[in-house]
Amino acid sequence: MTTPASQVVETPPHDAAEPHLGFVRRYIFSTDHKIIGIQYMLTGLVMAIAGALLATLIRLQLGWPTHQWQWLALLLPKGMPGGVMTPEFYLAVVTMHGTIMVFFFISYVLVSGFGNFLVPLQIGARDMAFPFLNMLSYWIALLSALVMLASFFVEGGAAAAGWTAYPPLSAVWSAVPGSQLGQTVWLLSMALFIVSFTMSSLNFVATVFSLRAPGMSMWRMSLTVWSYFISSILGLLAFPALTAAAVMLLLDRHLGTSFFLPSGLVVANRLLPNQGGSPLLWQHLFWFLGHPEVYVLILPALGVACDILPTFTRKPIFGYRIQVWCLIAVGVLSMIVWGHHMFVSGMSPFSGEYFSLVTLTITVPMTIFGVNMLASLSGGRLLLRTPMLFALGVIALFGSGGFGGLFLGNATANMQLHDTYFVVGHFHLMIGGVTMLGTFGAIYFWFPKMFGRMMSERLGKVHFWFTFVPFFTLFFMQHFLGLQGMLRRYYAFTSYDFLKRTQGQNVVISLLAMVLVAGQLVFLANFVWSLLKGRVAAANPWQATTLEWTVASPPPHGNFGAALPDVHRWSYEYGVDDVEGDFAAQSVPPERVPVTA
Amino acid sequence: MNKPEPNARRSPAFEAALVALLFVTAGVGGVAYGARSWMPELASRHGAGIDAMLHYLLVTVGALFLAGHLVLGYFIWRGGGRRQIGLRMASHKTELVLSIALGLGMLLIAEGGVIAIGMPVWTEYFGATPPSDAVTIEVTAQQFAWNVRYPGPDGKFGRTDPRLMDDALNPLGRDRSDPAGADDVITTNEITVPVGRTVRVQLRSKDVIHSFFLPNFRVKQDAVPGMTPEVVFVPTREGEFELACAQLCGLAHYRMRGFFNVVSPPQFDEWLRKQAATAN
Amino acid sequence: MDNVIAFDTARVGRADDEIDRHEDVVRLGLWIFLATVTMLFAAFTSAYIVRRSGTDWRPIALPSVLWLNTLVLAASSLALEVARWSGTGSRWRAASVAFAAAIALGFAFLGGQVLAWRQLMAVGLYAPASPHSSFFYMLTAVHGLHVIAALAVLAWGAVRTWTGAGRRDLRQWTGLVGICRTFWHFLGGVWIYLFVLLSIY
Structure with missing residues (x-):
């Protein structure tokens, strides 16, 4: 299954052409988008x-x-004295789990990691539009992650107000x-994160706008590139x-504004001098980011899945242009x-x-997107390799978790479900599961391109079963804990008497x-x-069509040889x-194979 | 891809059937699991509307969820056995028609539910003017207790002032010089209301955001400092129920528990009298 | 941004049309950045509107030095235009001087903003004194940080004009000064907007 030489664009050994770049500049302070992508990915995996x-x-x-977990008391003497967690440590752990997974795992591995690696390769560019800015964004991102981890060790412990940090x-x-x-x-860590993420998103948008290879019109871009493009604009x-x-x-917090x-706030039996502020203002600003943020995370997972599906059904994606319009509409x-x-925040009921x-109109593009993914399977010759299994998992979780949105976006149903485990189950299936399975699918799919070696199929399949089955089951169950009124962040x-009967389910979930x-x-x-x-990977081990597969695995510095590829389809x-x-x-070229779209 | 893969030892069709079974099991199992009755026993009038909304969604969404997983399983099972692809590409018209039909169908289910079932409940819950005989209660949340106040026979709450607040002696910061406050009845973590009469809960918070959650009554409202949202509902069932805090408010958030007792009207009058007597 | 260009050009050694294209990319990047800055100040504005409707809003008298600062900033923008005009006529010495003047006036503006803070503090109006003063300190500080970033870009443009590195050919120089102008005039516009918001609403 080697790719014929005719299809590999001849690339000069670039390392030889860059003799002035030492190890440090090539692999650590590198401006090469592929190295930066891998750096983001590894950082994100450690954070995961x-x-x-x-x-x-x-x-x-x-x-x-x-x-009483005695052995944990030895590891965490302050957080778990005597082996039982203190409430303050529990709240810090919950807050940090959410923050780390949303901002430092999914954002780094899937959005910044694979985005950096894939976008220039797939649009036929040699690098991102601003390579130095790109490197800077990674190092700020790393700093941000380290600062966030350091917060466990400051006075009072890590933040404990939830990842939403409501004042x-x-x-x-x-x-x-x-x-x-x-x-x-x-x-402060979030501020650094935002600076880094803004640089990175700016880079994506500028790159897609201006560095596409000859012939790579917007309507020829893969859904992966489209999803990164839209999600970057949203982030910005x-x-x-x-x-x-x-x-x-x-x-x-610090200047007394x-x-x-x-x-009239009286906290810990002391009257505070503050006057007239609005706690709801934070919620509006936070969710003005927070909601688009979930799409920033989930769109790339969907885009990646849309590129894995055709490769392993050996037929085109169903409704390509419709999918693009759905991404834009969402x-x-x-x-x-x-x-x-x-x-239930006290916002006007009319706003509710x-x-x-408006929220429920999102079901239209998202339903179409999901159904088109499903329809892409019909008539296909399915090859159930590991990336495909994870892409199928994305469809299943998207189809399960997405339905939860119909409950939560419905103000009347939301009154009972708000802040319960229904919400926890819903967002774990969506921005936890869809993104995580999408990330794993991407890793299995592009690992050969990144590192020049194949991942083990057998271990990959074991990993899939041990990920999908428990993940789906436990977060599906949590929806029903929410219907029973079980509240989050407890x-x-x-x-409570009404929650005692949930204990058995909680053990199963644990x-x-x-x-x-x-x-x-x-x-x-x-x-x-x-x-x-x-096993050493060929240039195109999956027989896929996008440009990254036309160059060696791993691609050389500069990606493409002397000339950029001409895109015909x-x-x-x-x-x-x-x-x-x-x-x-x-x-x-079309002379060799006719262009069908 | 005609050469056999080094790792592919089992027959692809068998493996496809296994994966198809996984997703079908997820769909069927999910519906079987979810079809049980989960919600806490209902005890309020508007709650029936909320339950109707939830049931509507459970049924429609459950059906779609099941159908989706069955289709997914079928495609995997069918596609795993193919040696050649079937239809390469559907026509643009097919793509468009399928998308529009399903998109509109979903819109109908989602928005239709909101408009036909949800909105009337929402409007009734927030829009109805409470009758004059409604029982008015002020609930002031703090870390980590519910301070409950009844206005007493004069129907008026006495003045409060945050400057007078003291957790031990005067948690509500009552101004004792105000005559309207003399007959106020105060309890902590305990609310008693008569069955069948409208209850108006005026929510306040002293410190951080709390949320007033009565699971059996399908009532949930954040108590935001600086705001005084009001919750209006009618209890329909006598009994002892629980009040929980639903918004993260600090260390003891998980045990900021209150008791919500619904009693017959005579019992309620009796209870209120007794409370007033002990207070004086 | 200095480094982006310097590093890239050094590494790749582009042809002239590629340099043109690169200037376009930088300009695009700048506009994307300005879009997020616009969103930032839009978010602050919405917070301002919400907070303005509170019962405790007590307007403070803004220091009159702000008028002077506004003039200084406008003069700075004008100096940058003079620099472009001179450069277009290949009067490089005049262009460099005008560039330097724009930067000096930019620093004068920052100094004036600090003076405004000190005047407020002198009469006991610190950030927590009233929501109006909180917003005044915060918005001027956030704007000031952007001004500092823009001054760094201006300094890059000025140095390249002075040393001649940026004016090997006129088109490239126009692109370079165009980036400085866009950023700088934009922040001038933001300041006028903030000044109006803080004074009138």
Whole structure:
């Protein structure tokens, strides 16, 4: 299954052409988008391990709230004295788990990591538009992650007001221990993250706009590129709202201003001097970012899945242009629906009706997108390789979690479900699961391109089963805990009679979570083993059509040889007759294989 | 891709059937699991509307969820056995028609539910003027307790002032010089209301955001400092229920529990009298 | 941005039309950046409107030095235009002087803003004094940070004009000065907007 030489663009050995670049400039302070992408990916995977360990702690606490884990007391003497977690540590763990997984795992691995690696390669560019800015964005991102981890060790512990950081809880130092220095560090880390993410998104947009190879019109770009393009625009427009909010929260915390703090607050039996601020203002600003942010994360996962599906069904994606329009429509709609996170916040009920109606219009593009993914399978010759399994998992989780949105976007149903485990289950299936399976699919699919070696199929399949089954089951169950009224961010469910009957389900969920985390060890083993010992990959091991597969694995510095490739067709030319097989890369001229779209 | 892969030992069709089974099981199992009755026992009038909304969604969404997974399983099972692809590309017209039909169908299910079932409940819950005989209660949340106040026979709450607040002696910051406050009845973490009469809860918070959640009554409203949202509902069932905090408010958020007792009207009058007597 | 261009050009050694194309990309990047800056100030504005409707809004008297600062900033923008006009006529010495004047006036503006802060503090109006003063300090500070970033870009343009590195050919220089102008006039516009918002609303 080697790719014929005719299809590989001849590339001069670039390292020889760059003799002035030493090891440090080539692999550490590199401006090469591929190295930066891999740096982001590895950083994100390390953060994912941290996030997964925090999840394990959460589930230990919720499954067995009174058990004394003596060995954990040795590891975490302050957080778990005597082996039982303290409430302040629990809240810090919950807050940090959410923050790390959303901002430092998914954003780094999937958005910045694969975005950096794939976008220039797939549009036929030699690098990002601003390579130096790109390098800077990675190093700021790393700093941001380190600052966030450091917050565990400051006075009062890490931030404990939830990843949403609602004031006054997050603004008043005495409201909760995590609102001492921990919250400040959290805000500073987020500020760094926003700076880095803005640089990176700016780079994506500029790159897609201006560095496409000859013939690569917008309508020939893969859905992966489209999804990164839309998600970057969303990030650029939405993140400033959080920047503004974070600045104001910092001022409230340190200079005594009253942006979010109303008059007459009495915290810890002391009257605060603040006057007239509005706690809801934070929520509006936060969710103006927060809602588009979930699409920033999920769109790339969907885009990646849309590129994996045709490769392993050997036929084009169903409704390519419709999919693009759906991505655009979702992007636009996501900017005007943030209030559906605030139905019971005391916001005007009329706003509630508006946000409810507008939110549910999102079901239209998202349903079409999901159904088209499903329809892409029909008539296909399915090759169930590991990336394909994860892409199928994306369809299943998207189809399951997405339905939860119909409940939560509906203001009337939301009244009972708000802040319960229904919400927890919903967003874990969506921005936890769809993105995670999309990320894994991407790793298995592009690993050969990144590192020049194949990952083990057998371990990959084991990993899939040990990921999908527990993940789907446990977060599906959580929806129904939510229907029972089980509330999120609770340290234990032992204080209420109506929650006592959930204990058995919580144990099951905790056990599934342990299986899920253990299953990821298979992935880590596979990753490391394949990096060292994996079968050497050909340029195009999956017989795929986009431009990255027309160059060597891994691609040389500068990606393409002396001349950039000429693009003659769309990204999904599968199911055609060619001497090379049943597909035509985008650079194959029409004289050789007729262009079908 | 005609050469066999080194890792592909089992027959592809068998493996496809296995994966198809996984997704079909997810769909069927999910519906079987979800079809049980989950919600806490209903005890309020508007709650029936909320339950109707939830049931409508559970049924429609459950059907779509099941159908989706069955189709997914079928495509995998069918596609895994193919040696050649079937139809390469549908026509643009097919793509468009399928998309529009399904998109509109979903819009109908989602928005139709909101407009036909959700909005009337929402409007009734927020828009109805409470009758004059409604029981008015002020609930002031703080870390970590619910301070409950009844206006007493004069129907008026006495003045409060945050400057007078003291957790031990005067958690509500009552101004004792105000005569309207003399007959106010105060309890902590305990609310008693008569069955069948409209209850108006005026929510306040002293410190951070809390949320007033009565699972059995399908009532949830954030108590935001600086705002005084009002919750209006009618309890329909006597009994002892629980009040929970639904918005993260600090260390003891998970046990900021209150008791919500619904009693017969005579019992309620009796209870109120007794409370007033003990207070004086 | 200095480094982006310097590093890239050094590495690739582009042909002239590629340099043109690169200037276009930088200009595009700048406009994207300005779009996010616009969103930032839009977010602050919406916060301002929400907070303005609160009952505790007590307007403070803004220091009159702000008028002078506005003039200084306008003069700075004008100096940048003079620089472009001189450069277009290949009067490089005049262009360099005008560039330097624009930067000096930019620093004068920042100094004037600090003076405004000190005048407010002298009468006891610190950030927490009223929501109006909170917004005044915050918005001037955020704007000031952007001004500092823009001054760095201006300094890059000035140095390249002075040393001649940026004016090997006129088209390239126009592109370079165009980036400086866009950024700088934009921030001038933002300041006028903020000044109007803080004074009138």
